Amino acid sequence: MSPVLAGALQLLALIAALALAYVPLGDYMAKVYSSDKHWRVEKWIYKGIGANPNTEMRWPAYLRGVLAFSAVSVLFLYLLQRLQGHLPGSLGFAAIDPDQAFNTAASFVTNTNWQSYYGEQAMGHVVQTGGLAVQNFVSAAVGIAVAVALVRGFSRSRTGELGNFWADLVRGTLRILLPLSVVAAIVLVACGAIQNFSGIHSVGQFMGGSQQWNGGAVASQEAIKEIGTNGGGYFNANSAHPFENPTPFSNLFEIFLLLVIPFALTRTFGRMVGSLKQGYAILATMATIWLGFIALMMWTEFAHHGPAFQIAGGAMEGKENRFGVGASSIFAVSTTLTSTGAVDSFHSSFTGLGGGITILGMQLGEIAPGGTGSGLYGMLIMAIIAVFIAGLMVGRTPEYLGKKIGTREIKFAACYILITPALVLVFTAAAMALPTPGHSMTNSGAHGFSEILYAYSSGANNNGSAFAGLNADTQWFNSTIGIAMLLGRFLPMVFVLALAGSLAEQKPVPATAGTLRTEKPLFTGLLVGAILIITGLTYFPALALGPLAEGLAS
Numbered sequence: 001m002s003p004v005l006a007g008a009l010q011l012l013a014l015i016a017a018l019a020l021a022y023v024p025l026g027d028y029m030a031k032v033y034s035s036d037k038h039w040r041v042e043k044w045i046y047k048g049i050g051a052n053p054n055t056e057m058r059w060p061a062y063l064r065g066v067l068a069f070s071a072v073s074v075l076f077l078y079l080l081q082r083l084q085g086h087l088p089g090s091l092g093f094a095a096i097d098p099d100q101a102f103n104t105a106a107s108f109v110t111n112t113n114w115q116s117y118y119g120e121q122a123m124g125h126v127v128q129t130g131g132l133a134v135q136n137f138v139s140a141a142v143g144i145a146v147a148v149a150l151v152r153g154f155s156r157s158r159t160g161e162l163g164n165f166w167a168d169l170v171r172g173t174l175r176i177l178l179p180l181s182v183v184a185a186i187v188l189v190a191c192g193a194i195q196n197f198s199g200i201h202s203v204g205q206f207m208g209g210s211q212q213w214n215g216g217a218v219a220s221q222e223a224i225k226e227i228g229t230n231g232g233g234y235f236n237a238n239s240a241h242p243f244e245n246p247t248p249f250s251n252l253f254e255i256f257l258l259l260v261i262p263f264a265l266t267r268t269f270g271r272m273v274g275s276l277k278q279g280y281a282i283l284a285t286m287a288t289i290w291l292g293f294i295a296l297m298m299w300t301e302f303a304h305h306g307p308a309f310q311i312a313g314g315a316m317e318g319k320e321n322r323f324g325v326g327a328s329s330i331f332a333v334s335t336t337l338t339s340t341g342a343v344d345s346f347h348s349s350f351t352g353l354g355g356g357i358t359i360l361g362m363q364l365g366e367i368a369p370g371g372t373g374s375g376l377y378g379m380l381i382m383a384i385i386a387v388f389i390a391g392l393m394v395g396r397t398p399e400y401l402g403k404k405i406g407t408r409e410i411k412f413a414a415c416y417i418l419i420t421p422a423l424v425l426v427f428t429a430a431a432m433a434l435p436t437p438g439h440s441m442t443n444s445g446a447h448g449f450s451e452i453l454y455a456y457s458s459g460a461n462n463n464g465s466a467f468a469g470l471n472a473d474t475q476w477f478n479s480t481i482g483i484a485m486l487l488g489r490f491l492p493m494v495f496v497l498a499l500a501g502s503l504a505e506q507k508p509v510p511a512t513a514g515t516l517r518t519e520k521p522l523f524t525g526l527l528v529g530a531i532l533i534i535t536g537l538t539y540f541p542a543l544a545l546g547p548l549a550e551g552l553a554s
Helices: 003-034 040-049 059-082 098-109 125-155 165-191 218-227 248-273 276-302 307-312 324-337 352-363 374-394 407-433 445-460 475-505 521-545 547-553
Strands: 200-206 209-214
Touching: 003 165, 003 248, 003 276, 003 324, 040 165, 059 098, 059 125, 059 165, 059 475, 098 125, 098 475, 125 165, 125 218, 125 248, 125 374, 125 475, 165 218, 165 248, 218 248, 248 276, 248 324, 248 374, 276 324, 276 352, 276 374, 276 521, 324 352, 352 445, 352 521, 352 547, 374 407, 374 475, 374 521, 407 445, 407 475, 407 521, 445 475, 445 521, 445 547, 521 547
Parallel strands: none
Antiparallel strands: 200 209
């Protein structure tokens, strides 16, 4: 079987699996967030934290809950790392340096999971399971909660109430993420992923010396790492490591896990707003961009320029032989179009244009299908922008799902889409202008610039993957990328929740003959075009200096 055919068949199998899970998972999540009943264990949690789950919150109160919970999480995870040397199960590892502890705490709380350390050489069992794995669950649940709050803004009227953050957080964790992760971990263990709490041991000889590895609760963390679109690996090689991702089947299964909730949330959206066709329109937009990026990536990576590529069947440098070019391309596109950041190959070794595709995927805002929750609310913001553009074309006040998109709403949406590009471009420019950050680049020229651009695109967009050529474990990068992650996560949430509150207060506007039909293919095409044009106008100069220059020169 040719590598191209193998890649195409894997893509078809993946699409079929996602299609089978779409309806039941999407409907189940809609029931979770619409139910007025609480499980007994949930009541214990509410009592323990002093929260009343039946109290409705307006957007400022909902936002305060998000920010307060996240701030406490950052502090807890920071202290856990700083005290690691005094904790049981530390495997003899010392406390994490302050700048790296800040970076890691910001990373996992923001659902970014950027790692400037070697996991198997820095973190013990307590930090991995009691700190990082816990944040994998709750950071993903926070993202879904904010998305659901925005959906309620569309579905409710004449009220500023968006639900209860604490109830949404607990339900997302216990009813959705935890059961899915248990099933996924069992599958990964069956595939050969390890799950233990063993210490450091030698596994053989390597270049004249013994090679040492430590065990860990890898399968369980791998499961929530993908389901929650987190991405932080137990080992430095991430999902290219055989302890995390042993077989071609486990590789395809992990791609399925990182896509299934973001895609299924479009069904949840349609169900909660009372129009499944609206959910299908958002799904079609996401799927169109995702499939288009996969086609471009496979084309660039399978292109046979020279005898080396012909013999290898594609650009195999930096890719695992057990996965091949096709599966690696699907994984790379899926992980950068979501906020996952997990990698089964090293994006720095992709062709120049292939590396550019991974960067562009993050710069779209990771909305196709995006992260758990963040992908849906990011796409809905872009839908509002597209509706506004259509309204300007025909001279009509724009409407979306029966809500007028006025001056206030468009300001919130505009601020949302401007925050992340500003962070990426300002920090990239500063790193290139100052003398010290440039010492971290492994490569010079266009590829070296791509390393820096990738790092800040990954951090500000809460992706977490790296270009595998930049030494980011410095005070400059730990600090600036940490700041970019925090601002890139929580500033957009401010405008999402403010927009949700504004929409919920409105009186529904009845549809007329002049209303834009946002469930039709025409709107899907408009939305795809708006996303690509806005992103292109924003990032094209930076991309031209990096991956485009490298790709055209090769």
